Amino acid sequence: SSNGSGGPRRLSRALPFGRSHGRLGVSSSGRLIVPAPSSQEKADPQKTAFLLRKAWTLYSVTPLYRFRRGRLRDYARLLGAFIAAEKQKGLAVEVGVELDIKVALSSLADLRGSELDQDALLVQLSSRSQASSKNSEDKVVWSGWFCSVFGDDLSENVPEHFTCLPLFLTHGAESYTSLVGSWFQKTFDCCFRRLAISPLNLSWMVAMWAGCKLDRAASAVELVFSVPRLAQPLDISYAIHPEDAKALWDTVQKTPGEITQEEVDVFMDCLYAHFHRHFKIHLSAAKLVKVSTGIASAQCDGIVKILHSQYLPGVLMLLTELAISQIQ
Amino acid sequence: MAVLRPFDKLPTLNSGILLLVGPDEALQQRLSETILQEKRDFNINVHLATSLPLPPERDHLRPRIDLIVFMIDIKSKYSLKKVECSLAHVDASFFLGKVCFLVTGVGRVNACSVEMNAVCKLGEAYCSPVLFCELELEDTRVATAQRLVRMLRICAGHIPGVSALSFVSLMRKSDDD
Numbered sequence: 001s002s003n004g005s006g007g008p009r010r011l012s013r014a015l016p017f018g019r020s021h022g023r024l025g026v027s028s029s030g031r032l033i034v035p036a037p038s039s040q041e042k043a044d045p046q047k048t049a050f051l052l053r054k055a056w057t058l059y060s061v062t063p064l065y066r067f068r069r070g071r072l073r074d075y076a077r078l079l080g081a082f083i084a085a086e087k088q089k090g091l092a093v094e095v096g097v098e099l100d101i102k103v104a105l106s107s108l109a110d111l112r113g114s115e116l117d118q119d120a121l122l123v124q125l126s127s128r129s130q131a132s133s134k135n136s137e138d139k140v141v142w143s144g145w146f147c148s149v150f151g152d153d154l155s156e157n158v159p160e161h162f163t164c165l166p167l168f169l170t171h172g173a174e175s176y177t178s179l180v181g182s183w184f185q186k187t188f189d190c191c192f193r194r195l196a197i198s199p200l201n202l203s204w205m206v207a208m209w210a211g212c213k214l215d216r217a218a219s220a221v222e223l224v225f226s227v228p229r230l231a232q233p234l235d236i237s238y239a240i241h242p243e244d245a246k247a248l249w250d251t252v253q254k255t256p257g258e259i260t261q262e263e264v265d266v267f268m269d270c271l272y273a274h275f276h277r278h279f280k281i282h283l284s285a286a287k288l289v290k291v292s293t294g295i296a297s298a299q300c301d302g303i304v305k306i307l308h309s310q311y312l313p314g315v316l317m318l319l320t321e322l323a324i325s326q327i328q
Numbered sequence: 329m330a331v332l333r334p335f336d337k338l339p340t341l342n343s344g345i346l347l348l349v350g351p352d353e354a355l356q357q358r359l360s361e362t363i364l365q366e367k368r369d370f371n372i373n374v375h376l377a378t379s380l381p382l383p384p385e386r387d388h389l390r391p392r393i394d395l396i397v398f399m400i401d402i403k404s405k406y407s408l409k410k411v412e413c414s415l416a417h418v419d420a421s422f423f424l425g426k427v428c429f430l431v432t433g434v435g436r437v438n439a440c441s442v443e444m445n446a447v448c449k450l451g452e453a454y455c456s457p458v459l460f461c462e463l464e465l466e467d468t469r470v471a472t473a474q475r476l477v478r479m480l481r482i483c484a485g486h487i488p489g490v491s492a493l494s495f496v497s498l499m500r501k502s503d504d505d
Contacts, residue, residue: 196438199403203441228403229354261443268405285351285406287439300438 045309047110050143052309056169057177058195058302060323061146063154063162064188069119072105075187079103082183083125083176102126102138113150113317118163120147125176142172144180149316154324166323167316168192169304195302195323199288205298205318206291207264210242211249212311218294221245223271225286236286238275242294330381333419334426337392343371344484345391346476350399351378351410355432355463359399362473370486372477380414394484395426395492397476402433402442408450415454425492426483427456430472435462455496 080103087101104124111120122145126138146165148155155164170177181192197205210221220239227234252267253259272283290299296306296315306315332347346363348356353376360374373391382390396418401407411429418427429451433439451458461472483492 198438199441200443261445265443265446272405282406284409284441285404287403288441 047108048309048312051145051312052306054171055303055305056171058197058304058319058323059168059170059181059192060195060326061166061168061184062191062327063158063164063166064184064190066161067163067188069107072107076103076105078187079105079123079180079183083179086179100128101141102128108145108147111145111147111149111312111316113148113313113320114152116152116155117148117150118155118165120145121165123180125172125180142170142176142180144168144170144172144177147316147320149313149320151320151324154327166327167195167320168323193326195319195326197298197300197302197322199300201318201322202288202291202298202300203268204259204264205296206293207249207267208259208314208318209291209293209295209311210240210245210267211253212293212295212314213246214242214294214308218242219292221294222290222292222297223283223288224290225283226289227286235289236281236283238271238283240271245293330384330387331417331419332380332382332393332396332422334393334422334424337390339394339484340371340373340391343373343391344477344480344486345373345375345394346480347375347377347393347396348399349377349380349396349411349414350401350430351407352399352401352404352432353378355401356399359463359469359473362469363476366473366477368477368481370481370484372480379410380417393426395428395476395480396422397428397430399430399432400442400447402431402444402447403436403439405441408442408446412450423454423456425456425495427454428479428495429454429456429458430476431458431460432463434460435465435468451499455499457495457499 080101083101083103102125104122104126106122106124108120108122112118123143124140125142126140128138146168148165148167151164151166154166158164170180184190185192206221206223219242221242222237222239225236225238227236248270249267252263252270254263269284275281275283288300291297292305295308295311296304298304304315304319306312346360348360350356356376360376363374364372366372375390375393398411398414399407400411429447431447447458459472459475462468463472479495481487482490482494485491
């Protein structure tokens, strides 16, 4: 059943990322409404600049129990103590250098979509090497942030005392990620899982992002395929001029601001047919593992890089949706 | 144009003839081996094809086909395209219970390249059941083989009182949401 629309930025209820009836469910309409690029007066690009051009590893997180926004400094202190204790136990996080890890937790009000979304939560681990002088700058060694952008399908149905921030993005050493993750799991009874992105979802992303308007010269639209079951693993990289890709998408898309599964299929089929005409290889039989455009890039093992602040909400909305479908 | 028809040849005595159609030959091979290992009291012949139409030269040697199974791998959009093209070479009367779609690779949802809605719509459009399975795991491969053998027995007319038309009536799906 499709949701009666709220404001112009609300999603239609039936989303294509396989949600309606479990993972292999049939999505009833397969249509996605794309939010317009964020207007400047709402978001301060300086605050979110640190998110851009970094490779973020994605996780889905179940709702946090009894998380209180007012206690961020207490949480930071507890997490710092936990990390120090784990280091004492001999879990070496960095070899050879004595590091004091300082933890900072903060809220980011700009990274949300609808009224039901909670403010994003940023966790930063910084270090000051004991060898350097007292006035030296703390160096951020790890950052992670929880967010929810148009995650209403989860937030609407959650019981009291739970905070929904289903998407978790990390940048930094895996050892710190697991330390922070274990602390959150123990403290708020939540569960983290690596977010995988299927080839179907990657093709949605490349179709959406290739169609976005960019004011300056953008990098090529690139798709990377891995060919299964060969003696030597083979990767095929298919690069398309961004203007050609956008021109193709513009001929395919019927309603601006709205994307259907059929349109994504036609777009991808055109790319496959073009490749087959030249190289006699059926890319549709290979596995799409990475897509990158001037807006963002994404890999099947759940690593994304966002390059353009204007389209940040749109990208986060897709990723929130993927995270929610992995939780449910 | 060579079209497969269900009743243009005489049936083979005490046999069931199964045709697997799909571009993944290795998977077809494995499934057919598992099918042939099933205990049964009638002969089973499994024919394999990557697409239809079948080569016309050997048509006079081919027995009557009782059940066609179209194999779609959710990891390969290409397999869906090949199956869709092959459907045109099957006579409409085959779709009265003697065709089914087998969707393989469902154990790896994160490698999904085919949209489930498209496959289910295909099943509805052709009035044929859609079975989901994972052929890389032995247990489900054996279970799938057993299901196909049971369907084959009915399609070959070995079960008195039950014909392939029963599959069509079992296809009724309640509208969800």
